[in-house]
Amino acid sequence: xxxxxxxxxxxxxxxxxxxxxxxxxxxxxxxxxxxxxxxxxxxxxxxxxxxxxxxxxxxxxxxxxxxxxxxxxxxxxxxxxxxxxxxxxxxxxxxxxxxxxxxxxxxxxxxxxxxxxxxxxxxxxxxxxxxxxxxxxxxxxxxxxxxxxxxxxxxxxxxxxxxxxxxxxxxxxxxxxxxxxxxxxxxxxxxxxxxxxxxxxxxxxxxxxxxxxxxxxxxxxxxxxxxxxxxxxxxxxxxxxxxxxxxxxxxxxxxxxxxxxxxxxxxxxxxxxxxxxxxxxxxxxxxxxxxxxxxxxxxxxxxxxxxxxxxxxxxxxxxxxxxxxxxxxxxxxxxxxxxxxxxxxxxxxxxxxxxxxxxxxxxxxxxxxxxxxxxxxxxxxxxxxxxx
Amino acid sequence: xxxxxxxxxxxxxxxxxxxxxxxxxxxxxxxxxxxxxxxxxxxxxxxxxxxxxxxxxxxxxxxxxxxxxxxxxxxxxxxxxxxxxxxxxxxxxxxxxxxxxxxxxxxxxxxxxxxxxxxxxxxxxxxxxxxxxxxxxxxxxxxxxxxxxxxxxxxxxxxxxxxxxxxxxxxxxxxxxxxxxxxxxxxxxxxxxxxxxxxxxxxxxxxxxxxxxxxxxxxxxxxxxxxxxxxxxxxxxxxxxxxxxxxxxxxxxxxxxxxxxxxxxxxxxxxxxxxxxxxxxxxxxxxxxxxxxxxxxxxxxxxxxxxxxxxxxxxxxxxxxxxxxxxxxxxxxxxxxxxxxxxxxxxxxxxxxxxxxxxxxxxxxxxxxxxxxxxxxxxxxxxxxxxx
Numbered sequence: 018x019x020x021x022x023x024x025x026x027x028x029x030x031x032x033x034x035x036x037x038x039x040x041x042x043x044x045x046x047x048x049x050x051x052x053x054x055x056x057x058x059x060x061x062x063x064x065x066x067x068x069x070x071x072x073x074x075x076x077x078x079x080x081x082x083x084x085x086x087x088x089x090x091x092x093x094x095x096x097x098x099x100x101x102x103x104x105x106x107x108x109x110x111x112x113x114x115x116x117x118x119x120x121x122x123x124x125x126x127x128x129x130x131x132x133x134x135x136x137x138x139x140x141x142x143x144x145x146x147x148x149x150x151x152x153x154x155x156x157x158x159x160x161x162x163x164x165x166x167x168x169x170x171x172x173x174x175x176x177x178x179x180x181x182x183x184x185x186x187x188x189x190x191x192x193x194x195x196x197x198x199x200x201x202x203x204x205x206x207x208x209x210x211x212x213x214x215x216x217x218x219x220x221x222x223x224x225x226x227x228x229x230x231x232x233x234x235x236x237x238x239x240x241x242x243x244x245x246x247x248x249x250x251x252x253x254x255x256x257x258x259x260x261x262x263x264x265x266x267x268x269x270x271x272x273x274x275x276x277x278x279x280x281x282x283x284x285x286x287x288x289x290x291x292x293x294x295x296x297x298x299x300x301x302x303x304x305x306x307x308x309x310x311x312x313x314x315x316x317x318x319x320x321x322x323x324x325x326x327x328x329x330x331x332x333x334x335x336x337x338x339x340x341x342x343x344x345x346x347x348x349x350x351x352x353x354x355x356x357x358x359x360x361x362x363x364x365x366x367x368x369x370x371x372x373x374x375x376x377x378x379x380x381x382x383x384x385x386x387x388x389x390x391x392x393x394x395x396x397x398x399x400x401x402x403x404x405x
Numbered sequence: 406x407x408x409x410x411x412x413x414x415x416x417x418x419x420x421x422x423x424x425x426x427x428x429x430x431x432x433x434x435x436x437x438x439x440x441x442x443x444x445x446x447x448x449x450x451x452x453x454x455x456x457x458x459x460x461x462x463x464x465x466x467x468x469x470x471x472x473x474x475x476x477x478x479x480x481x482x483x484x485x486x487x488x489x490x491x492x493x494x495x496x497x498x499x500x501x502x503x504x505x506x507x508x509x510x511x512x513x514x515x516x517x518x519x520x521x522x523x524x525x526x527x528x529x530x531x532x533x534x535x536x537x538x539x540x541x542x543x544x545x546x547x548x549x550x551x552x553x554x555x556x557x558x559x560x561x562x563x564x565x566x567x568x569x570x571x572x573x574x575x576x577x578x579x580x581x582x583x584x585x586x587x588x589x590x591x592x593x594x595x596x597x598x599x600x601x602x603x604x605x606x607x608x609x610x611x612x613x614x615x616x617x618x619x620x621x622x623x624x625x626x627x628x629x630x631x632x633x634x635x636x637x638x639x640x641x642x643x644x645x646x647x648x649x650x651x652x653x654x655x656x657x658x659x660x661x662x663x664x665x666x667x668x669x670x671x672x673x674x675x676x677x678x679x680x681x682x683x684x685x686x687x688x689x690x691x692x693x694x695x696x697x698x699x700x701x702x703x704x705x706x707x708x709x710x711x712x713x714x715x716x717x718x719x720x721x722x723x724x725x726x727x728x729x730x731x732x733x734x735x736x737x738x739x740x741x742x743x744x745x746x747x748x749x750x751x752x753x754x755x756x757x758x759x760x761x762x763x764x765x766x767x768x769x770x771x772x773x774x775x776x777x778x779x780x781x782x783x784x785x786x787x788x789x790x791x792x793x
Binding site for chain 2: 069109114116144145146149152168215331332
């Protein structure tokens with residue numbers, strides 16, 4: 018990242034704020050209060066790994082018109098000052114007596130009429146990143162102003178990526194493409210899985226990741242049991258399927274896709290599972306269109322897996338992607354979100370090979386008017402085999 | 406991590422649960438509801454990077470007696486099943502209609518009498534990691550049962566580390582010690598800071614980090630401006646002070662300390678700042694005792710900096726450390742937490758060299774009856790110089 022940059026020019030952030038303000042008007046919000054790393058990065062360009070410390074809350078107040086107000090710990094003032102935000106109010110956090118509460122309440126009271134409403138993301142896939150007790154105090158201090166759910170406003174804006182954002186996600190996917198190309202260099206028969214995970218993270222960094230927020234994977238005979246466990250020290254064995262999945266980060270944007278490898282020649286069951294996953298992804302890449310719903314994408318993938326003779330796993334088969342590893346919508350039978358042009362999504366078909374044994378594929382796409390455009394480099398049609 | 410392990414034997418977790426239950430009794434809680442990655446890892450051993458996805462909430466209910474209940478998304482059942490928890494209740498998340506809400510409410514209603522109280526961390530340095538709207542629904546469903554602040558219970562237990570935990574933190578510090586030893590290999594005159602950050606992360610992984618949750622740092626002429634900005638591509642220059650700070654993770658436990666390097670011979674001002682920081686740390690290593698308060702540690706460090714002719718920065722000068730990068734308490738003038746034997750802390754004196762120019766030192770210690778025991782290898786007394 019160039020010095021003093023905030024990833025994008027100020028115009029990109031102004032466009033986002035205007036889009037949020039349009040949604041706020043629809044939702045009847047006088048301001049929108051944001052507390053999460055993703056929402057604060059999205060609106061200001063403020064990018065730091067300091068979120069790893071849970072010690073301090075951070076607040077962005079988006080008014081109905083005009084620029085946002087940053088109410089943040091003093092330790093962040095220098096960095097926020099290099100972003101496009103000019104109204105920066107600070108306090109020395111953590112403060113056990115008043116950890117930004119009165120500063121935040123004052124900004125809300127000034128920006129919102131007494132009968133007004135404060136939007137706050139409270140819905141699916143959101144958290145309030147401040148102490149709940151402090152939120153309750155703010156609620157009291159700003160009464161009779163009311164807090165209402167602002168999830169839809171944030172979600173509808175963040176879901177649609179600008180071309181500048183799509184370029185960033187594509188660049189992060191390229192980092193992962195390059196790292197996946199090197200898997201054969203460090204994953205061999207006998208290599209402990211934990212070493213594979215470490216070397217994969219090294220490869221991602223060497224390929225240009227700023228940091229590696231997520232690596233998961235698994236290896237097991239004829240498939241794997243789950244996709245979220247940390248690596249163990251079991252060595253790779255003949256007959257294993259190795260899966261590596263990454264959410265690397267570059268300029269604050271994530272990729273999220275996986276690749277599978279057979280250690281030695283795969284069994285017929287593994288080959289069939291792989292072919293079904295590959296075909297289901299192909300079908301979805303061909304069929305998906307704006308105007309469909311998230312559950313339609315799930316149905317297309319699940320039906321393609323069934324037609325290919327496989328058993329679709331029960332979980333979601335993809336999701337949004339961008340400034341967090343996973344974003345709205347969720348490709349499940351229950352999600353009725355309309356898929357729109359400019360959404361960046363993962364297609365993540367998963368099959369049950371046997372009880373407790375699964376295989377998962379994943380690609381990253383942006384949805385265009387004519388259908389999906391790949392952001393990850395398409396996985397090979399044949400399951401790559403790592404020979405001893 | 407060995408296969409199927411949960412970092413520690415079940416007895417370690419049982420001891421923690423008993424300690425929590427003792428604190429719950431003092432606080433008048435019938436159950437304790439935990440939602441954060443740190444609290445769930447702490448009570449169950451459930452370790453995954455999957456927390457990076459904000460899509461799904463996870464719940465642990467600690468009853469007044471007996472073992473905890475895990476109420477979690479199906480995708481985590483296999484991994485939780487390898488931990489010591491036996492009562493695992495799952496739902497297929499994310500579910501836009503009922504994302505674990507009714508399962509959680511049912512468990513709370515069954516475990517808590519109608520006049521009872523549910524502890525929930527709501528205080529300083531905590532967040533509720535579930536959608537706020539769902540929390541409000543649970544609150545309605547379980548009424549007249551009341552939610553009360555459970556922060557003190559969690560804080561008082563997590564603050565004191567067992568010897569097994571101290572060993573883990575020491576091991577992670579050793580990883581960082583080894584990586585800091587290699588800084589001269591990749592940080593030279595002319596190296597862009599962003600490359601230094603990448604190579605430092607690689608060095609941490611190669612030294613045995615499972616992953617690198619936090620790397621920060623800075624480089625600037627005669628000091629640096631802040632310690633939370635991401636790296637830019639400015640090359641290291643003669644007269645720069647380079648600082649690298651890391652929260653690497655091994656077996657779920659963090660280290661958190663930094664090291665400074667002069668690029669070419671340091672100025673007198675930098676040398677004086679370094680000496681003051683080194684002396685202030687020495688003074689604190691000698692003087693700190695259980696029974697002092699967090700603010701006493703701050704005062705000891707700040708006064709030692711003043712005596713050494715330096716200007717102490719305004720922020721906190723250290724904090725707790727363990728299953729998150731920063732934990733309670735905070736070494737600030739406002740924190741009256743009693744320092745107790747077995748606390749793992751960072752000592753982080755910081756000085757203002759000139760307006761907008763600081764220098765920060767950091768060491769990790771465990772507080773013993775007789776005073777601090779270093780967990781990080783003590784920084785060299787003389788500021789290391791990287792010569793062209």
